[in-house]
Amino acid sequence: xxxxxxxxxxxxxxxxxxxxxxxxxxxxxxxxxxxxxxxxxxxxxxxxxxxxxxxxxxxxxxxxxxxxxxxxxxxxxxxxxxxxxxxxxxxxxxxxxxxxxxxxxxxxxxxxxxxxxxxxxxxxxxxxxxxxxxxxxxxxxxxxxxxxxxxx
Amino acid sequence: xxxxxxxxxxxxxxxxxxxxxxxxxxxxxxxxxxxxxxxxxxxxxxxxxxxxxxxxxxxxxxxxxxxxxxxxxxxxxxxxxxxxxxxxxxxxxxxxxxxxxxxxxxxxxxxxxxxxxxxxxxxxxxxxxxxxxxxxxxxxxxxxxxxxxxxxxxxxxxxxxxxxxxxxxxxxxxxxxxxxxxxxxxxxxxxxxxxxxxxxxxxxxxxxxxxxxxxxxxxxxxxxxxxxxxxxxxxxxxxxxxxxxxxxxxxxxxxxxxxxxxxxxxxxxxxxxxxxxxxxxxxxxxxxxxxxxxxxxxxxxxxxxxxxxxxxxxxxxxxxxxxxxxxxxxxxxxxxxxxxxxxxxxxxxxxxxxxxxxxxxxxxxxxxxxxxxxxxxxxxxxxxxxxxxxxxxxxxxxxxxxxxxxxxxxxxxxxxxxxxxxxxxxxxxxxxxxxxxxxxxxxxxxxxxxxxxxxxxxxxxxxxxxxxxxxxxxxxxxxxxxxxxxxxxxxxxx
Numbered sequence: 001x002x003x004x005x006x007x008x009x010x011x012x013x014x015x016x017x018x019x020x021x022x023x024x025x026x027x028x029x030x031x032x033x034x035x036x037x038x039x040x041x042x043x044x045x046x047x048x049x050x051x052x053x054x055x056x057x058x059x060x061x062x063x064x065x066x067x068x069x070x071x072x073x074x075x076x077x078x079x080x081x082x083x084x085x086x087x088x089x090x091x092x093x094x095x096x097x098x099x100x101x102x103x104x105x106x107x108x109x110x111x112x113x114x115x116x117x118x119x120x121x122x123x124x125x126x127x128x129x130x131x132x133x134x135x136x137x138x139x140x141x142x143x144x145x146x147x148x149x150x151x152x
Numbered sequence: 153x154x155x156x157x158x159x160x161x162x163x164x165x166x167x168x169x170x171x172x173x174x175x176x177x178x179x180x181x182x183x184x185x186x187x188x189x190x191x192x193x194x195x196x197x198x199x200x201x202x203x204x205x206x207x208x209x210x211x212x213x214x215x216x217x218x219x220x221x222x223x224x225x226x227x228x229x230x231x232x233x234x235x236x237x238x239x240x241x242x243x244x245x246x247x248x249x250x251x252x253x254x255x256x257x258x259x260x261x262x263x264x265x266x267x268x269x270x271x272x273x274x275x276x277x278x279x280x281x282x283x284x285x286x287x288x289x290x291x292x293x294x295x296x297x298x299x300x301x302x303x304x305x306x307x308x309x310x311x312x313x314x315x316x317x318x319x320x321x322x323x324x325x326x327x328x329x330x331x332x333x334x335x336x337x338x339x340x341x342x343x344x345x346x347x348x349x350x351x352x353x354x355x356x357x358x359x360x361x362x363x364x365x366x367x368x369x370x371x372x373x374x375x376x377x378x379x380x381x382x383x384x385x386x387x388x389x390x391x392x393x394x395x396x397x398x399x400x401x402x403x404x405x406x407x408x409x410x411x412x413x414x415x416x417x418x419x420x421x422x423x424x425x426x427x428x429x430x431x432x433x434x435x436x437x438x439x440x441x442x443x444x445x446x447x448x449x450x451x452x453x454x455x456x457x458x459x460x461x462x463x464x465x466x467x468x469x470x471x472x473x474x475x476x477x478x479x480x481x482x483x484x485x486x487x488x489x490x491x492x493x494x495x496x497x498x499x500x501x502x503x504x505x506x507x508x509x510x511x512x513x514x515x516x517x518x519x520x521x522x523x524x525x526x527x528x529x530x531x532x533x534x535x536x537x538x539x540x541x542x543x544x545x546x547x548x549x550x551x552x553x554x555x556x557x558x559x560x561x562x563x564x565x566x567x568x569x570x571x572x573x574x575x576x577x578x579x580x581x582x583x584x585x586x587x588x589x590x591x592x593x594x595x596x597x598x599x600x601x602x603x604x605x606x607x608x609x610x611x612x613x614x615x616x617x618x619x620x621x622x623x624x625x626x627x628x629x630x631x632x633x634x635x636x637x638x639x640x641x642x643x644x645x646x
Contacts (some may be wrong), residue, residue, distance in 0.1 A: 005581070009575065010474050010579060013323065015519040018332060020345075027342055027344060028342060030160070030340040030341075030342055033339060033340050033603070033607070034603075034606050034607050034610060034611035035606045035607070035611070036340065036342075037337035037339070037342040037344060037603070038342075038344075039603075039644070040333060040599045040603075041330070041333050041344065041345075044326055044329055044333065045330075047326050048323065048326045049325070049359070050331070051319055051322050051326060052323070052325045054319050055317075055319050055320065055636055058317065058319055062316065062582055063316075066316065066582045069579065069580045070580045070581070072376055072580070076375065076376045079375055079376075080375055080376070081370055081577075083371075083375055083544070083548075084569065084572075087548060087552075087569055088569065088571075088623075090548075090552065091309075091552070091562050091565040091566060091569065092562070093445075094562060095153045095562060095564070096554070099553075101161065106169075106548075106549070107542075107545040107546065107549060108604075110541070110543075110544065110545040110548070111539075111541040111544070111545045112544050113541075114375065114378055114540070114541035114544060114545075115378065115379070116539050116541035116542055117540055122542070125542055125546075126545075129512055129549065130549070133549070133553060137202075137553070137557065141202075141203065141205060142206055143202070143205055143206065143207055143557045144560075145553070145556065145557070
C-alpha cells in the first residue's frame with residue numbers, strides 16, 4: 001500500500017490536513033460575520049486532502065537529478081544535524097552571551113567543523129564580521145542587538 | 153498628478169545623490185550575493201530587508217529593486233564560470249555560457265552577458281514605464297471579487313508553471329496558505345491555531361519563512377556540497393567582442409527584450425521561464441541550431457536578455473496591482489510592506505516618488521550593472537572561490553540577524569530553524585518553494601478579499617460570477633488547477 005515515495009508523503013500530508021481540520025472545526029464561531037474565521041481553514045484542509053489523494057495516485061515524475069538530491073551520504077546527514085545543533089545553541093545563548101561573542105564563537109567553530117583549515121583567516125573573519133554587523137545595526141541603523149555580557 | 157509630472161518626480165528621485173548612491177549599493181550587493189553559489193535573488197532580498205529598517209522608504213525600495221536585478225545579473229557569472237547557476241533564472245545561461253568558458257572565452261561570455269542584460273533591462277524599463285500606469289488606471293476599478301480572482305489565478309499559474317509535478321506545487325501553495333492562517337483573524341478577532349502562544353498572535357513574519365525556506369535550506373544544500381568546490385575556474389581571456397558577435401547578438405537581443413518582458417508581466421512566469429523560452433525559440437528559428445549548446449553567442453544572448461527583461465516585467469503587476477506574480481516578487485512585496493508602503497493601483501497617485509522613483513532608478517541601475525561590473529568581472533570571479541565553510545557560517549549569521557532585528561525575540565529564531573528544516577525537506581522531496589512563499593504573502597490578502605466580497609454581497613457567492621473580470625480570471629485559475637489533476641488520472645488509466 002505504501003510502496004512509492006509519493007504514497008508515503010501523501011499519507012503524512014493527509015494526517016497533517018486531518019489535524020489541521022480538527023483544529024479548524026474547533027474554532028469558536030462569531031455570529032455577526034457572513035463568513036466566519038473557520039471557513040478558509042476548512043477549505044484549505046479539505047483541499048490539502050484532495051491534493052494528497054491525487055499525489056497518492058500520481059506516478060513519480062521526478063528527473064534523475066531530483067532523485068539524486070535525496071542521495072545524501074550518512075556523513076553529510078551527521079554534518080547537517082551538527083550544524084543545526086550549533087544553530088540551536090547559537091539561538092539559545094544569543095540573548096545570554098550577547099550577539100558579538102556568540103556570533104564570533106559560532107562562525108569560528110562552524111567553519112572549522114565544516115572543514116575550513118586556515119585558522120588565522122577564520123579567526124579574523126569571525127571577529128571582524130560580527131563586530132561590523134553589530135556596529136552597523138546599533139550605531140547606524142539604530143536597531144539594538146542583544147548586548148549580553150559585553151560592556152558596550 | 154499627471155504621468156509626466158510623476159515621471160519627472162521619479163527621475164528627480166533617481167538622479168538625486170541619495171538615489172544614485174542607493175541604486176549603486178543595491179546593484180552592487182545584489183550582484184555580489186547573486187554570484188555566490190547557491191544564493192539567489194530571494195535570499196539576497198530577504199537578507200537585505202533588515203538593513204532597510206528605519207530607512208526612508210523611497211531610497212530603501214530603490215535599493216531593494218537594485219538588489220533584485222543585480223542578483224539576477226550576478227547569477228549569470230557563476231553559471232558561465234562554474235556551470236553552477238546560483239539562480240534558476242540563470243540556468244539557461246550555462247547552456248552556452250559554460251561551453252564558451254571551457255573554450256577559454258569566459259571573458260567574452262561575461263561581456264556578452266553584461267551587454268545583453270543591459271539592453272534587455274533597459275528596453276523593458278521603457279515598456280514598464282508605459283504599461284504600469286496603464287494597468288494601474290484599469291486596476292483602480294477592481295473590486296474585492298476581481299482581486300481575489302486575480303490572486304487565485306497568480307497562485308495556480310505559478311503552481312502549474314513550476315518545475316516538476318504540478319500537484320506538488322499546488323500542495324506547496326496550500327501549505328503556505330495554511331501557515332498564514334496562524335494568528336488573530338483580522339475580521340473577527342478569533343485566535344486561530346495559536347495554541348495559546350503569545351508569539352503566534354500576530355502570525356509568523358514573512359522573513360522567518362523567506363529566510364528559512366530559502367537561505368537556510370540553501371545552507372543545507374551547501375553543507376552537502378561543501379567539498380565540490382574543487383572545479384577550476386577557467387581563464388578569463390579577452391573581453392573584447394567582434395563585429396560578428398554584435399551582429400549575431402542583434403536578433404535575439406531585440407526579440408527577447410520584448411518577449412522576456414511580456415513573460416515577466418504574466419503571473420507565474422518570471423525570469424526562469426522567460427530565459428528557457430528565449431533559449432528554445434532562438435534555437436528553433438536559428439539557421440544553424442546545431443551550434444546551440446556548444447558556445448553559441450545567440451544561445452547565451454537570448455536567455456541573458458530575457459531574464460533581465462522579465463525582471464522589470466515582473467514589476468508591472470507588483471507596482472500597479474500590488475500582487476506579486478512570482479516567489480521573488482512576493483519577497484519584494486514583503487520588503488515594501490516592511491517599510492509601510494502598500495503597492496497597488498493607488499501607489500502611482502499617492503506615492504508618485506516611490507512608484508516612479510523605482511522605475512526611473514532602473515535606468516541608472518542598468519547602466520551601473522554595465523559600467524560597474526564589466527571592469528570588475530575579473531575580481532568578481534574570485535568571489536566564487538570564497539571557502540564554502542565560511543560562506544555557510546556567514547549566511548546563517550545573516551539569517552539570524554535578519555529575523556532577530558524584526559522581532560527581538562528568540563521564538564522567531566526557533567521558527568526560522570524549523571522552516572529551514574521544512575525548506576530542506578521540500579527541496580529533497582522536490583516540492584517547489586516559490587508557490588509556498590507566494591501563497592504565504594498572498595494568503596492573508598486573498599482571505600480578506602474573499603470575505604470582503606461576501607460581506608458586500610451578504611454571503612451570496614454570485615458576487616464572483618456577476619463580476620465579469622472576476623469570473624473570467626476564476627475560470628482561468630480553475631482550468632490551470634483542474635488540468636493537472638485530469639492528466640494524473642488519465643496517466644493512471646493509460
